[in-house]
Amino acid sequence: MVKDEDEQYHLFNKNKKWFKANLHTHSTNSDGELSPAEVAARYRQAGYDVLAITDHDFFTQTDDLGSDDFLLIPSAEYHPVNKTNPYGKNHHLVCLNLQESIDNIAEIAPSQLIKEVNGQGGYVIAAHPYWLKQGLDDLLQLDGIKAIEVYNATCEGAAREFSDQLWDTYCTKIAPVATLAVDDCHFHSEREFAKGWVWINAEKLDLGSIMKSIHEGNFYASSGPEIHDVACSLLPPNKIGWRGLEVKVSSSPAVAIAAITLRGGGKVFAENNETITFGSFILSPEIPFFRIEITDSAGEKAWSNPIFPNRMNFDGVDKWL
Ligand SMILES: [Zn+2]
Ligand SMILES: [Zn+2]
DSSP states (O other): OEEOTTSOEESSOTTSEEEEEEOOBOOTTTTOSSOHHHHHHHHHHTTOSEEOOOOBTOOOOOTTTOBTTBEEOOOEEEOOBOTTOTTOOBOOEEEESOSSOOOOGGGSOHHHHHHHHHHTTOEEEEOOTTTTTOOHHHHTTOTTOOEEEEEEGGGGGGTOOBOHHHHHHHHHHTOOOEEEEEOOBOSSSSTTTTSOEEEEEESSSSHHHHHHHHHHTOEEEESSOOEEEEEEEEOOOOTTSOOOEEEEEEEEEESEEEEEESSSOEEEEOOTTOOEEEEEEEEOTTSSOEEEEEEOTTSOEEEOOOBOGGGOOBTTBOOOO
């Protein structure tokens, strides 16, 4: 969050740049159809700035595939065993920013794998939990994960592309973590290519800056719409002394803008087949977090990461809790 001179907190830093990223995709190093170089070329041509090639249990070397205007994050999708789920016998953990390969995955507990990746300065994402038929009990094995995929375009083929409810439940009951939209493209078909991505708000296009923004949650997920601004300010006390947190959201044309939280929140709708680009909400400043979700007229969505009111220190008000 960035505080401006008008005592408003903004979700994004307008002095930083925006980089489009797909952080989950496959190549011929596992079950994809295209070589790593061909995969990189496809995303680059499609206007992406950042790509993670995340082959199944294989650390793809991408040192020679990037350039000044196209960044590859060294990554893999690892599959430690999930002993308790008969319908999804392995976890699918997208591990970004690996320094070196991790071997003998079948013998390592998921939490141990996550610890190793975090120890390398990496970032672990629980991939498509709804497609894996997972619940909170499965995610509890994943101590140390930083994010959960909310949308995975490849899982659309099984009608299990959205994991938003499980992500919300994890955030509410365990810990508020970030979220990603990805295409998880294998290039068996073109249908899922470039259908889910994240926008990263970062200083510049290098591995250090991009990973810093990812670790700090300075990105949002989308399958279409854009979130332009989320501005938060504290309202003056009302007659009984209560101070609301005003949240103003600006976006690309949308049919609905929602603020989802533990108490209050809601949805602002467009009317008469028109679209809106602004929605405002009055939330309690005492909620631990809220998130923003945009829906456009094609049904595509954008999802913010959790936003934490108690990290905003307005002048004269240090905290509410
Ligand atoms: Zn997977
Ligand atoms: Zn995958």
